[in-house]
Amino acid sequence: MKIPRIGISRHHIRHYGTSRNSSPPPIILISKESNQPNGNAFYRHHPNSVHAGTSANPALFKNLSFQIPSFSSTPEHWAIIGPSNSGKTTFLQILSGQHLSIPQKARSYPYLESDDIEKKDYSLRVPSRAIKIVGFDGEQGLGAQAPQSAYLSARYESRREDTDWSVLDYLKGNTELNPSQDVDGNKIDNATLERVIKDLRLGDLIHMSVSNLSNGQTRRARIARALLGNPEVLLLDEPFMGLDPPTLLTLSPVLRDLADASAPRLVLTLRPQDPIPDWITHLMLLKGHCEAPYSGPKEYMLQNLRAYVQDHLKMPISSMVEMGRKLTALGIEEPVVKGHQSTVPNLEANKVSERTRQPAVPLSRDGYMLKDTEQRKFGDALVEMEGARVAYGAKAVLGNWTQEVDGESKDGLWWKVKQGERWGIFGPNGSGKTTILSLICSDHPQTYSLPIRLFGRSRLPEPGQLGISIFDIQARIGHSSPEIHNHIPKSLSLRQVLENAWSETFRGVPKLDATANARIDACLRWFGEDLRSGGVPAAALQANSRPSWADELLFGGIPFSAQRVGLFLRAIIKSPDLVILDEAFSGMDDGVRDRCLLFLAHGESKQFTYFNPDSEIMERRIVESEISKSGQVKMGGLTEDQALLCISHVREEIPGSIREWICLPEANTGQPARFGRLDGPIEGNYERWNEIWGMNQSGA
Structure with a gap:
């Protein structure tokens, strides 16, 4: 099935009011006029400039037709959806007036030139003043x-x-x-x-x-x-990334009220796996690398997702199975595709359609059985908190509660993390999740004074035992988080970022041996397609070749999703005693994320393979890798001697190995933290996710 191109052209422009002459002009208009034989395009540099000759300067969004109404009798709220590196941020920049338009008249702002704007605020005639972008893709702070x-x-x-x-x-x-x-x-x-x-x-x-x-x-x-700048248009770049479910449910109605009032008009960008707010009326699906998008009414686009993904993106349907989920006031609804029960298997009932049924028991996306059959064994305690409470003056931010411990009521946070355990740390934004990690990593100064033992030792000396140093602690922890991402030097090469796992500081000299170098090479080869940023020949990714391309590739010069992959590998590459993944998969496309989850669980021994059970869809299976068959595995998955701590607000980003969980209460409520244990991956039964968050609505 082929989807017709339904980008808004000149003759599709909707007119409001009783006549064409009385309708308000659009606030943003990008059009391909009939007198433009070569179409229109946008460029970061002028094609004839010196910069264009010394750096990549491809044409962006050629032959684009798009408009944002100034006012509408029928709501028209847009979401731009596309994977990483498809041009979502670039598209918003083009709407705001950035990048050159050739021809110049192809992009205009008719409403900003009207008398209404002159009367309201003459400064709003300038697009950079009237149109604001707020981005969240990896940005920290304000x-x-x-x-x-x-x-x-x-x-x-x-x-x-x-x-x-x-x-x-x-x-x-x-x-x-x-x-x-x-x-x-x-x-x-x-x-x-x-x-x-x-x-x-x-x-x-x-x-x-x-x-x-x-x-x-x-x-x-x-x-x-x-x-507060009173913009006419507000462009929000991935506003839902990293938000906990309660905050997600409260932010969406706020944005809806703004959009309905056209104060300001909103345009959102979303990742394929992000739920689409139910108030969004129109979608634009980016093809990748700033290529011409396909757009139209939301319901039409969602009905044709499968054909769009396969015919136009040339991707297996499993790589975008989460696309089309709806964000409502009650929670997230799974998509229903015409002719199919859902774009994802009905794992809640442990049912799999005949097309997706595998010879063995159905597995999670990272290869775990959906229901545990064996009891796991745990080793020594790596983290021990016995009444931890963090406060700034009179304000407590963690542990301001009474908790049941072995049948007794005790103050503060009591918690142990043992070898072999796989913990999920959950809770609303601001509940103290990052504070807990800062205590474990010993970044928090109150770690010295709190009843906390790390790897069996206190930070301060005890009778007959020295205190554990910050370097001893961090040498045994692999950590990936937005905060690490914000501080790691962007001038390091990609190889240096992975080597940094064996260094005491970001700029320190790593202590490498043959095993370390073999692990680095193995990771770079395995994720070569996800890490390289074009121009690296396929031969450089061969199994036995040294990935020298990573020596010259600067960390700050690769896409955000690839940076996340690099930091994930840095956290696990030396098999530390404790792996901490704090929003480690946010910003990744779902296909890249799934490969990282599979690698976390099985290393190089397992990989995805795609096949056609019929002529309509592509399916994905987990199989033994060729490297495993040849006995050349250098990187394995998590072992029983390691522990895992994971923070994420997106259930698809939770590793299938997570069994233990702690959910922190909202700040200042005085309610205790809740603990629980799962009998299988969260993916295997969505009620497990609802239990963690205390949500009882189906599909929330």
Whole structure:
């Protein structure tokens, strides 16, 4: 089946009002006029400039036709969906006026040139003033207007520096050390400020330091800051990445209210695995590498997902099985595709269609049986917390509860992590998950004074035993997180990032031996297609060749998804005693993520294979790799001597090995943390996910 190209052309432009002349013009209009024989395109540099001759300067979104109405009698809310490196961010930049348009008249802003805008605010005639982009793809903190911590533990110090602005200062733009009066030439009226604070639920946070905000709180603050500029259009780049389910359910209605009121008009970008808000009416599906998109009404596009993925993206349907999930007020609904029960197997009932049935028992995406049949064995305790409580002055952020321990009520967090255990750490944004990890990694200064033992030793000396040093701790931990991502030098080569697992600091000299080098080469070869950024010949990825391409490839020069893969490999490559994966798979396409999950579980011994059971769909199976058959495996999966801690708010990013879980309460409620144990992968029964979050709605 072929999907017709339904990008909005000139004759498809919808007109509102009683006549064409009375309808308001679109606020953004990109059109391919009939007098443009070569079509239109966008460029980062002019094709005839010096920069175009010294760097890649491909044509972006050739022959694009698209518009955003200024006002609409019928809602028209857009979401742009595409995998990493497909051009989602570039598309938003083009809408905002960035990148050259050739011919120039192919992109215009008719409504911004109208008398209505002149009466409202003449400064809004400038696209960069009227159209704002807020991006979340790997960005930490609150952007250039707020300071960044100089080292990982800085955010946990009790003493605040003068430059640690409050959320209120940030919203008002008061983040200059020596500001002149009215720096930006714009003043925020109190009524608007109060409305935005209320709409984004920031009332309890306005006096908090921005460096103490959680991921979800930071996101709401950044959206609020953009709204205070009163833009006509707000472009949100992957706004749902990394949000916990409760925050996800509360942020979507806030965005819907803004979109319905056209104050401002919203355009979202989403990853294929992100749920699509039910209020979105139109979708644009990017083909990849800034190629011409396909777009149209949401229901039509979702009905034709399978044909689109296979005929146009040339991808197996299993690589985008999560696409089309709906985000409603009650939770996430799984997609229903015409002619098929769902785009994903009905794992909740442990049923698999005949097309996806494998000879053996159905497995999770990373090769685990959907129901455990054997009892696991655990070793020594690696982490012991016996009443941990973290507070800044009178404000407690972790452990401010009473917990049942062996039938007794005890104060604080009591928790042990043993060899062989696979823990999931869950809880709302701001509940203390990152604080727990900072205690384990000893980045938090209160680790010294709390009843915590790491690898059997206290941070401070005890009778007959020395305290464990920060270097001893971090040598036994492999850690991937957004915070690590934010601090690791982008000037390191890709190989140096993996070598850094054997170094004491980001810039330290690694202590490598033949085994370490063999592991590095094996990981680079295995993920070569995901890590390289074009120009690397396929011969360089052969099983027995040294991946020298990684010596010259700068970490900061590869796509965000590839950077995430590199940091994931850095965390597991030397088989540390404790692996910590904090949002490690966010920002990855689902296909790349699944390969990482399979590698975490089985290393080089297992791989995916694709086949055609019939002429309609492609399916995926897990098989033994050729490297395993030849006995050349250098990297294996997690062992019984290792422990795993995983933080994620997306159930598809939870490794199939996770069995133990802790769910932290919302901050300042005084409720204790909840603990539980699973009898199989979360993927095998979605009720397991609902149990963790305390959600009873089906499909939530």
